[in-house]
Amino acid sequence: MMNDYSTIKKLQQRIACNNDMKAYEGLYKLLFPSLFRFSYSFVKSHEAAEEIVSDAFIKLWQQAQQLSEIDNIKAWLFTLIRNLSINHVNRNSRHIYYTIDDFAFYSSITWQHPEDIFISGEAVRKINQAVNSLPPKCRLIFQLVKLEGLTYQETADVLGLSLPTVRNQVVIGMKKLLQSLPAFQLAVPLCRDEE
Structure with a gap:
């Protein structure tokens, strides 16, 4: 797990410092399975979960300059995925609001x-x-x-x-x-x- 942490940190720095698209793709490939499963646990839709993870990575790319300020990008992405997933569920339900305990x-x-x-x-x-x-x-x-x-x-x-x-x-x-x-x-x- 420590190897993953150092790999993620290196990719994060390459994205933050150089806008390195290869590092961005590498980070996406490394973290997508976990983030997808996490989002899917909320939205119960493969398409929605894929879209949410993609949206999170788009946001990550848009904030590339600030990435060096984030201590743990993996935790940051999980938090972003949680928020996007709950927003998706709340937006697509009929006035029923969910909390983390409901998933x-x-x-x-x-x-x-x-x-x-x-x-x-x-x-x-x-x-x-x-x-x-x-x-x-x-x-x-x-x-x-x-x-x-x-x-x-x-x-x-x-x-x-x-x-x-x-x-x-x-x-x-x-x-x-x-x-x-x-x-x-x-x-x-x-x-x-x-x-």
Whole structure:
């Protein structure tokens, strides 16, 4: 995950300093799957989710000069996607307004480098199933922290929640996952220290 962070940071700087279109395309390709799944969890439409992610990247390109001021572009994009997605849902519903608690986020663990992972397809299926069985809010928080690599504070900011809520939901999620996946009960810490 640290490698992804440094890659994202380098691409961000190339876009901010040089208006580098190749870096922009690289950032898009790297982050699109996660951002698409996140948006889809709100809008429940492939077309709308694709459009929302594209709109977010257009906004990113339009603000290229200010990108160097953004500490974590991934968290910034997740926040933008959340806002655009909720606005889309609210605009297209008939006077029913939704909050973050009304949406379900279905995760899918994917591996960037399968040769580096020694885990069977059946184990991945069981892990995905266990993550998807978490309550919606817990699943969303777990996805952002554990699978997308956002810090607790970034996740709290993206979702408009308090830091203790995020920490508690991660602990609840880890406990439920460890209970539903007894074969995977390794020495996994329930929470991590945040800076």
